[in-house]
Amino acid sequence: MLILLIILVSLLVLVKSAEVFVDQASALAKKFKVDDFLIGFTVVAFGTSLPELISSLFSAISGHDQLVISNIIGSNIANLCLIVGILAIFNSFKIWKKDIDANIPINIIALVVLWTLVISQKFVLNWVSGILLISLFLILIIHSKNNNHFKIIKQISPPFNLGILLLALIFLIFSGKICVDQIIILAKTFNISESILGYFLLAAGTSLPELVTTWVAIKKREDELALGNILGSNLFNLLFIFGISTFVRPLKFEGFGYDLIFLTGTMLAVYIFAVTGKKYSFSKKEGLSLLFIYFLFMLLQFLKLKL
Numbered sequence: 001m002l003i004l005l006i007i008l009v010s011l012l013v014l015v016k017s018a019e020v021f022v023d024q025a026s027a028l029a030k031k032f033k034v035d036d037f038l039i040g041f042t043v044v045a046f047g048t049s050l051p052e053l054i055s056s057l058f059s060a061i062s063g064h065d066q067l068v069i070s071n072i073i074g075s076n077i078a079n080l081c082l083i084v085g086i087l088a089i090f091n092s093f094k095i096w097k098k099d100i101d102a103n104i105p106i107n108i109i110a111l112v113v114l115w116t117l118v119i120s121q122k123f124v125l126n127w128v129s130g131i132l133l134i135s136l137f138l139i140l141i142i143h144s145k146n147n148n149h150f151k152i153i154k155q156i157s158p159p160f161n162l163g164i165l166l167l168a169l170i171f172l173i174f175s176g177k178i179c180v181d182q183i184i185i186l187a188k189t190f191n192i193s194e195s196i197l198g199y200f201l202l203a204a205g206t207s208l209p210e211l212v213t214t215w216v217a218i219k220k221r222e223d224e225l226a227l228g229n230i231l232g233s234n235l236f237n238l239l240f241i242f243g244i245s246t247f248v249r250p251l252k253f254e255g256f257g258y259d260l261i262f263l264t265g266t267m268l269a270v271y272i273f274a275v276t277g278k279k280y281s282f283s284k285k286e287g288l289s290l291l292f293i294y295f296l297f298m299l300l301q302f303l304k305l306k307l
Contacts, residue, residue, distance in 0.1 A: 003182050003185060003186050003189070004186065006178065006182045007179055007182045007183060007186065007201065007205075008205070010175045010176075010178040010179035010182065011051075011175075011179055011202075011205035011206070011208075012205075013171055013175035014051045014054065014055070014172065014175040014176050014179055014205075014206070015051050015205070015206070015208045015209055016171075017168045017169075017171035017172040017175060018050035018051050018054070018168075018172055018209065019209065020164065020168040021050065021165065021168035021169055021172055022050060024161060024164055024165035024168060025165065027159065027161075028165065048209035048210045048213055048229065048233045049075075049209075049233050049236045049237055049240075049241065050172070050209075051176070051205070051206035051208075051209065052071055052072060052075050052203075052206045052237055052241055053240075053241050053244070054172055054173065054176035055067075055071055055176050055179060055180055055202055055206055056068045056071050056072060056241050056245050057176075057244070057245060057248060058176050058177050058179075058180040058181075059071065059180050059198075059245075060245045060248035060249050060251070061248055061249075062180060062181070062184060063249065064180075064184060064194055065249070065251050065252045066193070066194040066195045066198060066255075067180065067183065067184070067194050067195075067197070067198045067202065068198075068242075068245050068251060069195070069198070069251060069253060069256050069259075070194070070195040070196075070197075070198025070199045070202070070203065070256075070259075071198045071202045071203050071206065072203075072237045072238065072241055072242060073199070073203075073256065073259050073260065073263050074198055074199035074200070074202070074203025074204070075203040075206055075207050075234075075237055076234045076237055076238065076263055076266075077203075077262065077263055077266055077294065077297055078203050078204055078207045078294070079207055079210050079230045079233060079234055080230065080234070080266050080267065080270050080290065081266060081290040081291065081293045081294035081297070082204070082207070082290075082291070082294050083207060083210055083211045083214060083230065084214070084227065084230060084270070084282065084287070084290055085286075085287045085288070085289075085290030085291040085293075085294065086211075086287065086291070087211075087214060087215060087282075087287070088282040088283060088284065088286050088287030088290065089284050089287035089288060089291070090287075092281055092282060092283040092284065093227075093281060093282055094280055094281045095227050095274050095280045095281060095282060097280060100271070100274045100275055100280065102144070103144075103227075103228060103231040103232075104231065104267065104270065104271045104274065105271075106140055106144070106231075106235065107231055107234055107235055107238070107267055108264075108267055108268070108271070109140075110136065110137075110140070110235055110238045110239055111238065111260075111263065111264050111267060113132075113133070113136055113239075114133070114238055114239075114242065114260070115260060115264070117129045117132065117133070118253045118260070123252065123253040123254045123256075123257070124250050124251065124252050124253065125242065125246050125250060125251045125253065126246055126250045127246050127247050127250075129243075129246055130242070130243040130244065130245070130246030130247055131243070132243075133238075133239045133240070133242055133243035133246075134239065134240055134243035134244065136239055137235065137236070137239035137240045137243065140235065140239075179202070179205075180202075183197050183198075183201065183202060193305060195255075195256075195301070196301055196302075196305065199297075199301055200298070200301075210229065210230060210233050213229050214229050214230060227274075227282075258300070258304075259300075262297055262300065266293055266297075269289075269290075269293060270290070273286045273289065273290070
């Protein structure tokens with residue numbers, strides 16, 4: 001199917017161009033002597049979430065709220081269940097204690113704030129809510145930096161090249177636009193719910209950078225970075241991407257209440273697994289449990305279609 005092939009290719013280009021863009025951006029930041037923590041966090045959180053950001057912005061510009069919301073919620077659930085689950089099954093890894101003490105609770109706080117705004121605004125997030133979300137994101141990042149909550153690898157950036165930076169940006173924009181446009185066409189052509197495509201095609205595809213960075217961290221025996229990468233990316237998705245998307249258009253969360261509940265429950269499950277796991281680690285048992293949770297999420301989405 002040509003449309004599906006175009007979507008998959010554009011997703012791959014989106015992910016790769018995001019990687020190159022962030023590498024060049026971090027190289028540029030180093031030229032201006034930007035703080036190593038900020039560079040590292042940007043590469044981990046912003047870099048891995050750049051595909052979600054671009055695709056969400058184009059979805060918002062196109063007036064497709066369902067794609068924006070399902071992309072972010074779906075990416076966060078995929079990060080927590082699919083990526084952490086698969087990696088834990090094939091390669092048990094340790095959890096940094098500060099992820100349990102601070103970073104998971106910070107993500108839960110972010111979810112509570114999002115919930116509060118969504119309910120208080122009658123399931124519509126406007127630009128005022130967006131400012132609050134972005135402000136909270138910045139506050140939490142400053143707090144995390146001051147309290148050393150995120151363990152960051154010192155980034156080894158390639159030499160800065162303005163041409164490569166601009167080329168990556170062009171590919172990033174065009175691949176994101178093509179991907180979103182084709183998903184919308186696919187939804188209309190086959191009468192498929194946009195949220196389903198957002199959850200299981202767009203979200204899964206844009207979560208590839210998280211999979212790669214987490215796998216690399218584990219393989220380098222830097223296990224304690226693995227969950228932190230995911231938590232940093234999820235925090236960025238929830239607060240910054242939702243926040244910035246509201247500047248394009250208000251986001252209508254009607255019909256996504258159960259999905260937000262599921263995401264909150266998933267985060268709590270990860271916390272429970274983390275504190276009850278053997279010696280602060282995720283093993284095959286926790287991995288299988290997380291994959292089962294993702295299976296339940298998929299089942300819930302398909303059941304919603306039939307209701």
